[in-house]
Amino acid sequence: MFENLTERLGQTLKNISGQGRLSDNNIKDALRELRMALLEADVALPVVKDFIEQVRAKAVGQDVIGSLTPGQALIKVVRDELTALMGEQNESLNLRAAPPVVVLMAGLQGSGKTTSVAKLARLLKERENKKVMVVSCDVYRPAAIEQLKTLADEVEANFFPSDVKQKPEKIAANALKQARKQGMDVLLIDTAGRLHIDAEMMSEIKALHQSVEPTETLFVVDSMTGQDAANTAKAFNDALPLTGVILTKTDGDARGGAALSVRQITGKPIKFMGVGEKTTALEPFHPERIASRIIGQGDVLSLIEEVERKVDKDKAQKLAKKMVKGKGFTLEDFAAQLEQMRNMGNLDDLMNKIPGMNQVPQAVKNQVDGRQLVRMEAMISSMTPHERRFPAVIKGSRKRRIAGGSGTQVQDVNKMLKQFMQMQKMMKQMKKKGNMARMMQGLKGKMPPGMSF
Template sequence: MFENLTERLSRTLKNVSGRGRLTDDNIKDTLREVRMALLEADVALPVVREFVKRVKERAVGSEVSKSLTPGQEFIKIVQAELESVMGESNEALDLACQPPAVILMAGLQGAGKTTSVGKLGKVLKEREKKNVLVVSADVYRPAAIKQLETLASDIGIDFFPSSAEQKPVDIVSAAVAHGKLKFYDVVIVDTAGRLHVDDVMMDEIKDIHKAANPVETLFVVDAMTGQDAANTAKAFNDALPLTGVILTKVDGDARGGAALSVRHITGKPIKFLGVGEKTDALEPFHPNRVASRILGMGDVLSLIEDLERNVDKSQAEVLAKKFKEKKGFDLEDFRSQLQQMKNMGGMGGMMDKLPGMSQLPDNVKDQVDDRMFLQMEAIINSMTKGERSRPDIIKGSRKKRIAKGSGTQVQDVNRLLKQFTQMQKMMKKMQKGGMKNMMRNMKGMMPGGGMFPGR
């Protein structure tokens, strides 16, 4: 997420971090670099001008905290201004109304609107414990209605049927009436997208808005369109009273221009980020956490929340019990850890949230990819139950059989067994309560230390 911007800003701010005193002269070059980094990230020009101006005003002659160097103070100012331009704090959905609370989703074709309806439905069902109904008023795109019906079925939320022969306004009115009758907490309406902003589309969605009377009108936009995302959102906001924005495909956006431009241009908050294709890949937008990620400082709070949501409590209890009873950590446990890591968005998703990961060399980052974890899981799956519980019995002929069964090479099996042995040692340190020893051991499992060797 926003890798190019992170790399450029981290490099630029590193140059100023050791300065003894901040003056107009010695931050001029740094501000020019910051400006260039933002422009290259496709941040809208008015946003860049305002951002650089505010940073300069706050930095020159500012009182420096006794606990910080002037360079650190400058980085703190940049972080605060990044948060400010994105909206200070998370703005949650406002569902305080007589049920059902209607959420209207708008946007251009291809932005990921229907997928976002499903993801949002899942968030409301699982995290907010809401009874959710979804409906499609997209009578133009082939299979749009069927797509939402399938998504709703996969997620386990209710779907209100509609057909291409109906008028969108009639579909929405009927769905809201059904929501009231059946005591749903939330009704999410998926509307038709177009290839561009046009009068016909705007008139239709105004009529739908009038019929639905939504408490939230969310604009769904592709982050990879950069500042164009903000300009399109503004065009919609001029026609509809938007309450917020969902930024999709953020995981594929190396620049970050949309995230930094939307609030300033539309005056509307980003409420969610779509960070992957899975139905649970929707994160609440926290400006402070995103600013921290952009500056390469990670996002530990979001990582903790991911852990709480995705770690299987029963598996964790089984592992804890094994530790307590001094039973060994075997390949079944190792596989279970790999699967839980996958549920958290894989190694890429986790690394994005770990502090300092942006400073890792590119060749190391390239080695840490999810294909390696899929390969490791395939190797373990090709073992017998006995081999998984007693890895020491895996010798020559067994290794060949496992490699053949998993579509890998014998050296891949050897590598996995070596990594497992290191993990096993680390778990023993944890059993003995030696946290210092465990941390020292973990260094050997990081890139360059044996856990992720070059392939």
Template structure:
């Protein structure tokens, strides 16, 4: 997400940092670049105007003019204004109401409401330890109810049965009553996709809202819809007392205009980003972290949180014990580390959270990709346990068998073995007390997937 905007703004920021002083001319050029970057990212025109005016106003103030490094001071202003534009801080769900806390989902057709309901149900169950019941009040889309039933089973939450011949209001009331009787903590209610110009459908969801009085009413919108997403959010906000927005398919949106516009236009916070198809591909929207990513400053805090959440502690302790006993780092260990990176969203997701990665040449970033990581895992999985523990035995006929079993070429197997040999040397240096700097020097250019 934000790929195009990030590249443009990072180039502008880089030039700014080198400025010993700011003049009217370079300020005008900088603001023009910022304006063009935002417009190309499909940010709403009124939002762009307000954002640029605010930067100009602050840039002409004392905090920049009296700074010893005015270029860097202006970069901080751009960062701060991006944070303010997107809401300042993450707005968490308010589930502190008397159980069951009810969350109602609304949105356009095809925006991803049903999968978002399942993702959020899983998150609430796993992260907050609450019992969750979900139900579908979508009586129009064929198989909508069955889809949510299957998803509920997959993420381990309760499902309240509904039928296509029921009224959505009755389904919602029944789900809340069932949760109350069973002493469940949270009820998530999926609804049919609807256009805001369809008066009958809008009246229907208003009736559902009035009947169950949800503590949260979330508008789910496809971030790739760009300006249309903002217009739809504004219309739904006028019809319903929304408490927040969920932007879906953010991983496929290279522009990010919706994320930068929705809060300004509706006044409602973006609470979550949908970043993939996996059941756990839903992350809280932290404006400060997103702003840092856009400007190439990284997002190490989110990286640490993901590592802590996804890490297999037993596996890590086993590997540490192995090193303490002087045993080598084998291909099974290598595969485990690759799979750990995949659980954290893949190497592309990791890279976008690291500071300074945006300054790498595009070709260098493209060489390290998730498809290559999956290929490496497939190659290692095609080996026998003995070959993983002692890769020196892998010669001609074994390489051909491994390549055939993994759907790759012998050259791919050779490349993996060469990379692994380099990693083993680094591990030996670490055991000899070479330290972190020697390890990083040895790893330069040898990331998984790099040629």
């Protein structure tokens, strides 16, 4: 998300660098470029106007202190204003109410409500250690009930069965009773969507809301609809007492207009954002971190948290001990590292969290492909145990067999082996006396996530 805005903003700040002081003259062009970048990102016009005026008021005449360049000074102003625009800090769910805490999910059809229910259930179970029950009140789309049941099984959440013949408010009330009986901490309610806002849908969801009196009422919206997402959220907020927003499909949104418009237009915080299709792909929305990503400074805190959650520490420690003892780095070790990287999830999203990645050419970024990791693992899986431990034996006929077994080409096997040899060479340097500390220092900040020790 925000790739286009980040690129434009980076060029704008580069153009203003070298000046001794920010003034009306040298900031005028920068603000014009910033305005155009925001409009191209599909940010709502009133939001753009207010934002530009806030930046102008704080930036014009500001002295450049110490070693800061005007570009860096403007970066700070823009970052602070972007953070304020999106809500200053993350606003988490209110889980302090008497259990079960009821969370009602509302939104248009196709916005990703059902998937978001499952994602949120998983997040609450894994990060908050909550017992979660989910229920579908979508009686107009029979497949929705079955879809939620399947997803509930995947994330190991309790599923309350419902039927298309029942009234949505009755389903919700019964689910709440059952959640109380079973000692659930949270009840997530999936509701029916429509292709557009209509009086019938609003009347139904109001009745549903009154029947359970939820602690949280979250509006789920597709971020790719841009400023329309903010306008739709406002319409729902006029009918329901929304407590927050979930932005979905942000991994497919290069503009980011919704994220920059929702808070200003609705007055409601973005609490979560969907960053992929998997049930693990839901993240708390941190305005200050997103602002850093927009201006190309990355999101190191989120990256660290992700590594902490997803990297298998036992495997990493075993490999580190093996290296310390001077044992060889084999293809089996390489495969374990590839698995660690794949488990990290969407590699594009991870790359966007690394500071300075906006400076990396797109052609280089395109080489980092999660599917390539899968292919490399498949090649190693097609090898014999002897080949994995002693890759030097892998010659022509063996390469052809490995390529055939993994559905790849011989040149793919050659490329993978070359990458392995580069990694192996680096690992051998760690064997030499006194090199360990220097290698670790040299690798700091350079190794891909999941490949550090």
